[in-house]
Amino acid sequence: MRVSRQLLVTLREVPADCEIASHQLLVRGNFIRRVASGIYAYMPMMWKVLKKITCIVEEEMAAADCLETLLPQLHPSELWERTGRWEGYTQGEGIMFHLKDRQGRDLGLGPTHEEVATSLAKELIRSYKQLPVCIYQIQTKFRDEIRPRFGLMRSREFIMKDAYSFHSNEKNLKEKYDVMNNAYRRIFARCGIETVAVDADSGAIGGSASQEFMVTANSGEDLILISTDGLYAANQEKATSIAPEAKDLEYLEESYISTPNQNSINELCSKQDLDPSQIVKVIIYLAIFDDETEQPILISIRGDQEVNDIKLSNFLEINLNKKIVSLSTLSQEKLVSQGIKEIPFGSIGPDLKDLVLEGAKSWENKFLRIADHTAADLKKFVCGSNKLNSHRICISWESSGGLPQKADIRKANPGDRCVHDSKVRLIAKRGIEVGHIFQLGRKYSEALEANFTNEEGINEPYWMGCYGIGISRLAQAAVEQHHDDSGICWPLAIAPFEVIIVPANNTNETQRKLSEQLYKNLLEVGIDVLLDDRDERAGVKFKDADLIGIPWRIVIGRDSENGNVELVERAKKKTLLLSFEQATQKLLEEICLKKG
Amino acid sequence: MRVSRQLLVTLREVPADCEIASHQLLVRGNFIRRVASGIYAYMPMMWKVLKKITCIVEEEMAAADCLETLLPQLHPSELWERTGRWEGYTQGEGIMFHLKDRQGRDLGLGPTHEEVATSLAKELIRSYKQLPVCIYQIQTKFRDEIRPRFGLMRSREFIMKDAYSFHSNEKNLKEKYDVMNNAYRRIFARCGIETVAVDADSGAIGGSASQEFMVTANSGEDLILISTDGLYAANQEKATSIAPEAKDLEYLEESYISTPNQNSINELCSKQDLDPSQIVKVIIYLAIFDDETEQPILISIRGDQEVNDIKLSNFLEINLNKKIVSLSTLSQEKLVSQGIKEIPFGSIGPDLKDLVLEGAKSWENKFLRIADHTAADLKKFVCGSNKLNSHRICISWESSGGLPQKADIRKANPGDRCVHDSKVRLIAKRGIEVGHIFQLGRKYSEALEANFTNEEGINEPYWMGCYGIGISRLAQAAVEQHHDDSGICWPLAIAPFEVIIVPANNTNETQRKLSEQLYKNLLEVGIDVLLDDRDERAGVKFKDADLIGIPWRIVIGRDSENGNVELVERAKKKTLLLSFEQATQKLLEEICLKKG
Secondary structure: OEHHHOOOOOOOOOOOOOOOHHHHHHHHOOOEEEEEOOEEEEOHHHHHHHHHHHHHHHHHHHHOOOEEOEOOOEEEHHHHHHOOOHHHHHOOOOOOOEEEOOOOOEEEEOOOOHHHHHHHHHHHOOEHHHOOEEEEEEEEEEOOOOOOEOOOOEOOEEEEEEEEEEEOOHHHHHHHHHHHHHHHHHHHHHOOOOEEEEEOOOHHHOOOOEEEEEEEOOOOOEEEEEEOOOOOEEEOOOOOOEOOOOOOOOOOOOEEEEOOOOOOHHHHHHHHOOOHHHEEEEEEEEEEEOOOOEEEEEEEEEOOOOEOHHHHHHHHHHHHOOOEEEEEEOOHHHHHHHOOOOOOOOOOOOOOOHHHHOOOOOEOOOOEEEEEHHHHOOOOEEEEOOOOOEEEEEEOOHHHOOOOEEEOOEOOOOOOEOOOOOOOEEEEEEEEEEEEEEEEEOHHHHHOOOEEEOOOOOEEEOEEEEEEEEHHHHHHHHHHHOEEOOEEOOOHHHOOOOEEEEEOOOOOHHHHHHHHHHHHHHHHOOOOEEEOOOOOOHHHHHHHHHHHOOOEEEEEOHHHHHOEEEEEEOOOOEEEEEEHHHHHHHHHHHHHHHHO | OEHHHOOOOOOOOOOOOOOOHHHHHHHHOOOEEEEEOOEEEEOHHHHHHHHHHHHHHHHHHHHOOOEEOEOOOEEEHHHHHHOOOHHHHHOOOOOOOEEEOOOOOEEEEOOOOHHHHHHHHHHHOOEHHHOOEEEEEEEEEEOOOOOOEOOOOEOOEEEEEEEEEEEOOHHHHHHHHHHHHHHHHHHHHHOOOOEEEEEOOOHHHOOOOEEEEEEEOOOOOEEEEEEOOOOOEEEOOOOOOEOOOOOOOOOOOOEEEEOOOOOOHHHHHHHHOOOHHHEEEEEEEEEEEOOOOEEEEEEEEEOOOOEOHHHHHHHHHHHHOOOEEEEEEOOHHHHHHHOOOOOOOOOOOOOOOHHHHOOOOOEOOOOEEEEEHHHHOOOOEEEEOOOOOEEEEEEOOHHHOOOOEEEOOEOOOOOOEOOOOOOOEEEEEEEEEEEEEEEEEOHHHHHOOOEEEOOOOOEEEOEEEEEEEEHHHHHHHHHHHOEEOOEEOOOHHHOOOOEEEEEOOOOOHHHHHHHHHHHHHHHHOOOOEEEOOOOOOHHHHHHHHHHHOOOEEEEEOHHHHHOEEEEEEOOOOEEEEEEHHHHHHHHHHHHHHHHO
């Protein structure tokens, strides 16, 4: 391809509405153009990048025995109603674009395809003999983000690879999950990007085990915790760790202390010469469930630790077997609207009586009581006395109403020791999620009554897995991980072109002829090469080449009269002066041999 | 690929809701599955067909210097408002799905991309030096069809290739149009389907010249007229021809004749012993324009000919330079609602006085008078006298108010002689439109103020062309053209697999081993082969192979003990008994050599 035919329009200045480097560079290099908020056109070079990624994904999916399909983008509402997701996805904060057609029927624009894939499987798969099956597609999906940002990172139209597997038993599902896990690692490695696989929360998709693949980058939206030995990594929402040791509480008799104006852990510690790890902090949450019950929850956690709302939410859903609609800490206003006045915020103890809930209008009148392990493990501790301006010291669980149900609901933190090896600590990194694999179990097959006949002739719902990769996001994440001050440094495998030939002066006959000759030679051996045939100054062409990030550049300048050219490795900014033949040979080695 | 992993689920019976053969066969062979009305999932084998077509299209587009992109599917309403198409596409009979996002902004689901492509060009192309440029994409588009039918033929989600070219002058546009025309012919030929290129009406897209590519098939929705010498073809909407000669009217004096109950041409002819070609038929149309004028139109046409509404509509729009909102013949009810009573339907002559329109509420009070050439060319004719039950005989244009504006507004018919050669006649075929190319001119660039600076430094709008192929429709049209009673006969280049190996009895060790060996051999030389490794009866496997239409089948049966296999050519139902080696050699010749 020749630059003169490539519609190469680059910007020197940084576009105003682009916050992160990868977004800026993709716009400046004319890889993407904004058409509306969160909606982008993929320009010719970007499309080449996306196709190269797609090709790698297709090869690895085929190797993992997945069948490629293309499923509809318009989904009938009935399908989503049967899994109970239509309302959540379309009402209030729902992120599914939806419309009525000319017949007045509701349709949604697919943000994910569990419903469609499962309903197809239901029609096609009748017997265990047909299992396992895995279908996938690479397609544009839609999310009505309220605040689209960072270019392709959080856009409203984006390209996903999503796969759905169907199994006759859980063991087989787990085997496939491992196969896909390995396929994902190969895909990202082949794309030339570094990723970390982390334990993740399953969120709105649901299911049991799930793992996210994160491209590490400082601008990443997700905080991930990684063990320094590389053996453990998790999203902070999901991460577990060993909490730091609590400081011993000097032996004292159980007693009351007066604590005026000591309503926070910090105030209490500084006035009473205590360490936060000696205190049991009590927080009241209100959970509203899908059966419309409103449950006050009394959480005890060590004073130096924080509650992880996602862990708490998952714990509640699993233990109570119902779905949470909202979860938040209790505020004074909510008390008033319930007709409750006397909760002594700042001095609450784990044994706060259920009596305080008496007369509440819509709340349950008993607390659900949960203690995080950090609190539960304390033999003696300081806590509120349930009277304003008063705490108890050297108290035990026995003398404060007994130990409630224990749970891991604390936020793991960088610096914590690891569960798998207490000598190893967690460090924090930021990451960009580019893949997510789930063991869905039977959630969707049960909802859609998608059954098969097992070996005993009995009908049962499939076991399912689902496996996503954000193709367009991955392309931008690669830029976020691979760029410098001059522009993008595309990994070779997904670069829009592998080599760019730049005649320093295109009006010089020798340079022009040699460039054309080299262009022809490289095309013949199957190298994806771009020839900058513009009559621009050399400096302009070099700047553009740096910006668009082609991995190898050959500069054909004055010294070409002596048969010499410059070979520049973009990422390393390393320049070699080589003969024409040496340069060609070097490119063959670096590119063709690696492609195999 | 092995059948056991392919999710091959075939139906023996014809599905109830499928009207045409290709739709039935694609459903029966599990190529497509209906998810909602007019919305289909492309199953694994269909996706392979679509990818093979896509690959051919991409190669030919690259050869025609087109750059591949991917444009958004969600379009902001503002863009379509600027070209004046938002209302027409979203209100009333509008076929654009549309919705409001969470910010309350209107978005449409792209049925076509002139607005998006032109607005991108406007941002990127400033100078004639950057022209010409042609961008294209292959993508799912949407149309809210009120009556989706025939499977992928008229579906609500469908895959299109659409290209948009930008030029600095009309000559350059016409050159590109020719290049694309040739590229289209190569694409269809390479896909193995026969098409006819026909002159077409430009419809809602607009522009001057346009050509449709039709797959000929009896179930086609479009009537096309083709000259027997193959040099001319046109959609009936657009076709021109030489009308049959009129019968001479025996010389007589101009006179009135009484014609009670002779209100139709047929009645008049049989009672008066006339030929329809001797009569001037007068029809009144009412055209409503976008400037809200309502214009009565008095059409004169020879009694044996019919008015072509599309030709009439185009003639009016070009001559009056405004857009038609509706065009229909006048009815008695409309007269009454305008307060007009006395139009002598059945006896109207070309000289009907404008006076009859006097007092009309909203209509213009003068007729626009048009004579089709067939009527204008008559020296003497029979026509109504503008009085009930009375006609005039042997009248001339001079004595009937003078010749009005002439136009070609008649429907061409099969049997008519051709304009390019009067010795050649037109025949009718039915066709399925799979491609359409347009010279758009400056319609969109003017509306969106998409300008470039020409060589003289003056700003002017681009010249544009656009070029579409219905990829998913083409796949089904190929089936409509290539099938028999047993199933599909895919053309080799777009077949889901090139060869299917069928061991007659998979439990027979010799047959199984030989099948596996052949499978391996063919894969190694790059043949796309399917192995039917199921433990089914041979008859079931043969029926499935016929249904799904793989071009070559190798049957490994009892005679394989002697090293012999059967090679079956699906389309010709021709069977050869060959040695294992001969069969392999024959396949290499038929497949690999043709691929080059």
